[in-house]
């Protein structure tokens with residue numbers, strides 16, 4: 111592994127800006143790393159080497175011609191395969207979109223291109239972002255770089271694995287119920303769910319539109335903040351985009367202090383179902399915050415226990431509506447269209463073959479929850495629970511500045527362990543779902559190892575208080591790195607590199 115792929119995005123940006131290295135060299139180093147390890151990790155679904163090098167050379171030319179470029183110009187980024195890219199396929203991990211080439215870029219894709227970031231490729235994911243392990247991808251499972259027999263989390267597991275395996279310094283994901291924070295936690299990296307509406311959903315293939323939130327993955331809190339800042343800001347193409355200044359996340363990540371901050375420990379997120387190693391690392395992180403000058407109190411959020419069941423009514427309901435667009439006429443797969451069948455028959459055959467079992471399960475759940483006679487009992491009730499969870503957050507944030515919990519109750523589980531047990535899979539998002547239901551920002555930062563596997567600390571803040579999660583996350587990162595003598599990821603076993 112070359113030194114270049116171990117650098118942070120901030121370091122790479124500075125090295126490229128000073129001319130010590132070029133965007134082309136950085137891109138080549140990452141392409142070599144992908145070639146050497148992705149056969150084992152399977153983080154990427156699409157990589158177009160020539161296109162990567164052409165993008166990098168174009169950035170080097172822009173710089174040579176004196177163009178003013180941002181701090182991440184020339185730095186590679188990998189996109190979850192749910193962001194449309196006009197020069198690469200976009201499948202959302204589904205057979206139904208296999209081979210689809212979007213005619214346009216998502217706003218986030220376009221903004222990062224304009225800022226000079228180089229798109230390395232598209233990463234694997236659970237089909238339509240439904241899952242917590244990437245095992246629901248139609249294109250094979252991604253492996254956790256810490257232990258290749260385990261999952262990298264999900265649904266954005268390709269993006270977390272790519273960053274943890276040094277195949278990319280930065281990646282994007284989407285978090286509907288935890289799909290950025292949970293994979294970040296179990297691969298020992300940083301992942302952020304911004305405030306809902308703070309990151310554009312335009313060109314992001316929709317799962318549950320009132321919950322879907324694009325966000326960054328990185329190996330440091332500062333890198334995540336730099337990426338967050340680079341793609342954020344109001345987007346008139348997304349009707350739920352917030353027209354307010356972007357919270358000062360980079361400044362907050364540099365500030366990295368917690369003195370005088372009030373930190374609330376969520377009482378409901380402990381006990382049965384939490385691995386002892388996860389609870390122990392979490393308790394130590396809370397002590398650390400106290401030793402850094404934070405005032406720690408326990409806070410009760412009584413309705414958080416209903417978040418998971420409410421989510422599994424709301425998210426499938428929205429999905430059943432959003433996924434109706436895959437009708438065999440407009441995009442991707444078309445099965446049985448031999449001139450003898452009606453459009454309805456072709457649609458039914460295509461959807462039966464094109465969607466995997468988890469997607470079908472959710473379409474059925476959602477269609478049922480929205481059906482006449484059941485709507486008020488299920489969907490309507492779940493929306494009321496959402497209001498109660500929002501009130502829990504509001505009253506908590508009258509007492510404290512941030513809330514903390516473990517990101518997910520367990521470390522990375524073995525591939526196959528939960529594949530046939532959807533309920534066990536859903537529990538991975540127990541602690542992350544409340545902030546999706548209400549739009550609050552939250553981060554996961556590494557807080558240690560349990561039996562050799564990474565544990566994540568979740569920090570949640572009030573809506574539009576994204577800077578606060580970066581400030582506290584960076585303080586924890588700095589203090590733990592001082593204690594450990596370096597980043598947690600340095601503890602990960604080296605992956606064997608395939609010969610060229």
Ligand SMILES: NC(=O)C[C@H](N)C(=O)O
Pocket residue numbers: 239240241242264265284285286287288289290425539
């Ligand atoms: N997509 C997500 O953010 C969450 C979740 N694991 C789900 O399956 O719905």
